[in-house]
Amino acid sequence: xxxxxxxxxxxxxxxxxxxxxxxxxxxxxxxxxxxxxxxxxxxxxxxxxxxxxxxxxxxxxxxxxxxxxxxxxxxxxxxxxxxxxxxxxxxxxxxxxxxxxxxxxxxxxxxxxxxxxxxxxxxxxxxxxxxxxxxxxxxxxxxxxxxxxxxxxxxxxxxxxxxxxxxxxxxxxxxxxxxxxxxxxxxxxxxxxxxxxxxxxxxxxxxxxxxxxxxxxxxxxxxxxxxxxxxxxxxxxxxxxxxxxxxxxxxxxxxxxxxxxxxxxxxxxxxxxxxxxxxxxxxxxxxxxxxxxxxxxxxxxxxxxxxxxxxxxxxxxxxxxxxx
Numbered sequence: 293x294x295x296x297x298x299x300x301x302x303x304x305x306x307x308x309x310x311x312x313x314x315x316x317x318x319x320x321x322x323x324x325x326x327x328x329x330x331x332x333x334x335x336x337x338x339x340x341x342x343x344x345x346x347x348x349x350x351x352x353x354x355x356x357x358x359x360x361x362x363x364x365x366x367x368x369x370x371x372x373x374x375x376x377x378x379x380x381x382x383x384x385x386x387x388x389x390x391x392x393x394x395x396x397x398x399x400x401x402x403x404x405x406x407x408x409x410x411x412x413x414x415x416x417x418x419x420x421x422x423x424x425x426x427x428x429x430x431x432x433x434x435x436x437x438x439x440x441x442x443x444x445x446x447x448x449x450x451x452x453x454x455x456x457x458x459x460x461x462x463x464x465x466x467x468x469x470x471x472x473x474x475x476x477x478x479x480x481x482x483x484x485x486x487x488x489x490x491x492x493x494x495x496x497x498x499x500x501x502x503x504x505x506x507x508x509x510x511x512x513x514x515x516x517x518x519x520x521x522x523x524x525x526x527x528x529x530x531x532x533x534x535x536x537x538x539x540x541x542x543x544x545x546x547x548x549x550x551x552x553x554x555x556x557x558x559x560x561x562x563x564x565x566x567x568x569x570x571x572x573x574x575x576x577x578x579x580x581x582x583x584x585x586x587x588x589x590x591x592x593x594x595x596x597x598x599x600x601x602x603x604x605x606x607x608x609x610x611x612x613x614x615x616x
Contacts, residue, residue, distance in 0.1 A: 294431050296416050300400045301329070304374040306336040308396070312380035313342050313387040314533060317488065318423045319379035320345065320352045321450025322402065325428035326376060327357070328443035329435065340365060342387025346533050351487045352446040361388040366395055377401040379424040382411045382584060402427060404454075406575040408584040419586075422460065422467040425450030429470040441478055448474040449484045456540075457485070461588060495528040502528065503538050503553075511550075515609055516542030519598060520555035532557045539565045550574065550609055554602050562594040562601055571616070577608050 311319030330337045344360045345353045375396040381403040401415035425447045455463045506519040539553040551567040566574035568588045575590040583592020594601040
């Protein structure tokens with residue numbers, strides 16, 4: 293219940309807000325909305341993520357308030373502060389901020405993903421929502437708190453991003469109601485669209501070209517596989533988040549049911565992103581590797597190399613497709 297969120301906030305005077313590693317528009321937008329709510333309630337807050345906001349999303353943090361966790365961060369956080377974890381219910385998905393969990397007065401998660409059975413975090417999860425921003429906009433309205441211009445724009449960006457510009461399966465009338473309230477508050481949809489989809493660097497285009505050149509079609513035309521290596525990032529001067537949209541390209545084909553993108557970050561950490569058209573639950577596949585997500589969009593980190601990770605993922609996808 294949304295009352296649980298308010299009760300959590302009322303129990304604490306000082307809070308740290310965070311989101312998952314590789315913070316995206318939904319996680320950042322949810323932080324912006326909750327920060328606005330907390331300030332309206334007279335709370336002291338800090339927004340601390342595992343890394344600074346990427347260039348792609350700096351428009352969502354116009355005052356540069358979001359910090360990156362470092363070894364001295366815990367020493368500067370007021371004693372008795374609580375931790376609000378947004379857009380993930382998995383403590384292993386918040387990077388170095390996980391070090392603050394034992395020190396926090398309370399840890400509370402607000403999320404819209406499929407619950408991870410391995411997580412110990414408690415809080416509010418509504419996996420029927422299109423985004424965590426949708427939940428936060430509803431909460432602000434229920435609490436009678438008007439969002440400022442910056443947090444309203446960030447919320448709209450989060451909803452638009454996680455709903456696939458209002459096209460994904462979790463998009464409902466509820467999603468449009470939340471978006472409408474933000475537009476009525478002054479958000480200009482095209483301004484947000486331009487920031488999200490028309491502000492990429494030329495390097496991002498070259499990265500898409502390189503990754504698309506690795507495209508392979510498997511399982512009798514039902515599964516698409518792409519690979520992104522750290523050398524591709526170095527050659528194009530890009531970052532992992534610049535590849536966010538590449539995994540969706542194969543799904544434009546009517547024959548492709550599942551899209552797989554195996555990728556390395558600059559340090560060589562292997563990650564796997566999974567997308568489907570809803571018939572195959574990729575969240576369950578990701579959870580079997582310690583990750584999670586939605587029925588049609590999920591991912592996980594791997595300790596193995598690209599080739600080994602890909603083999604295991606494709607074997608599991610094949611088993612699921614064959615049993616359907």
